[in-house]
Amino acid sequence: MGKTYLITGGTDGIGKAIVKKILAVSEDDNDVIYVNYGHNEEKAKALISEIDKEQRHKLQLVKADMGSEEGLESLFDHFQSNDIFLDHIVLNVGISQYAKFDDYTFDMWNKIMQTNLTVPVFLLQKFKNRMNQNGSVLLMGSYAGRKEYSSSVVYSISKAGVVFLAKVLVKELESKGIRINAVAPGFIDTSWQASRAPEVRERIEKKIALHRFGTPEEVADITVSVLLNTYMNGAIIDIHGGYEYF
Numbered sequence: 518m519g520k521t522y523l524i525t526g527g528t529d530g531i532g533k534a535i536v537k538k539i540l541a542v543s544e545d546d547n548d549v550i551y552v553n554y555g556h557n558e559e560k561a562k563a564l565i566s567e568i569d570k571e572q573r574h575k576l577q578l579v580k581a582d583m584g585s586e587e588g589l590e591s592l593f594d595h596f597q598s599n600d601i602f603l604d605h606i607v608l609n610v611g612i613s614q615y616a617k618f619d620d621y622t623f624d625m626w627n628k629i630m631q632t633n634l635t636v637p638v639f640l641l642q643k644f645k646n647r648m649n650q651n652g653s654v655l656l657m658g659s660y661a662g663r664k665e666y667s668s669s670v671v672y673s674i675s676k677a678g679v680v681f682l683a684k685v686l687v688k689e690l691e692s693k694g695i696r697i698n699a700v701a702p703g704f705i706d707t708s709w710q711a712s713r714a715p716e717v718r719e720r721i722e723k724k725i726a727l728h729r730f731g732t733p734e735e736v737a738d739i740t741v742s743v744l745l746n747t748y749m750n751g752a753i754i755d756i757h758g759g760y761e762y763f
């Protein structure tokens with residue numbers, strides 16, 4: 518019997534690389550990967566066109582805004598009304614907005630915390646009863662949630678919550694044998710990093726022992742490996758090329 522996967526924010530960046538990696542390791546023709554996105558239809562269509570024709574039937578796009586309770590409800594409805602149970606969930610959506618501490622507003626705090634932490638919490642509250650025995654959950658954290666960066670206070674705190682969630686929910690999921698883990702990437706070359714000034718990028722690269730940003734594919738490799746490894750549970754995996762290790 519095929520396995521069912523849900524990847525949130527799967528049409529670009531790290532999420533897209535995860536979708537492609539799952540397809541690369543998928544051997545069962547009945548596997549189905551539900552790829553969520555929130556806004557951009559063009560990017561969603563582009564993803565489908567990048568996939569080999571023989572594999573396309575394994576992808577199902579599901580549009581729902583993972584920054585809102587309504588979006589979460591509509592995503593859940595999709596699975597409930599079609600009586601679909603999931604084996605593997607990757608909660609990958611995350612947002613950030615850099616600002617000085619003095620410039621943060623309640624709205625900025627609430628938007629980032631809601632998307633990065635609140636929606637994943639309540640999504641898992643609902644979906645744990647829509648998951649098959651021995652399934653797994655992977656939360657996309659950030660190394661910014663492992664180490665204190667004063668330049669992105671709200672983002673860091675939200676991601677610290679995300680990685681902690683991978684530990685505190687282990688017990689909740691125990692009865693169904695569902696595993697939960699988190700991956701915490703450092704600086705990864707997605708559209709997020711594109712707007713950085715060259716001198717800022719250079720400064721960051723000097724702090725990384727490998728002197729480069731990571732690729733979405735490198736994060737996807739470890740993510741899918743942790744997702745599918747049947748003994749990984751309650752773990753947080755850092756992937757940052759040796760950031761500030763010297």
Ligand SMILES: NC(=O)c1ccc[n+]([C@@H]2O[C@H](COP(=O)([O-])OP(=O)(O)OC[C@H]3O[C@@H](n4cnc5c(N)ncnc54)[C@H](OP(=O)(O)O)[C@@H]3O)[C@@H](O)[C@H]2O)c1
Pocket residue numbers: 525526527528529530531532553554555556557558560581582583584585609610611612632657658659660701702703704705706707708709710
């Ligand atoms: N890039 C990095 O350096 C880095 C480092 C550490 C951790 N991370 C984490 O890795 C994750 C992915 O980051 P990324 O850099 O790959 O981001 P990205 O390139 O901006 O990925 C965007 C994807 O997320 C979707 N998305 C955005 N907001 C959404 C929403 N409200 N609802 C549903 N889908 C939404 C986008 O689709 P639509 O545009 O259609 O909504 C698209 O599929 C995030 O959790 C981020 O915090 C990234």
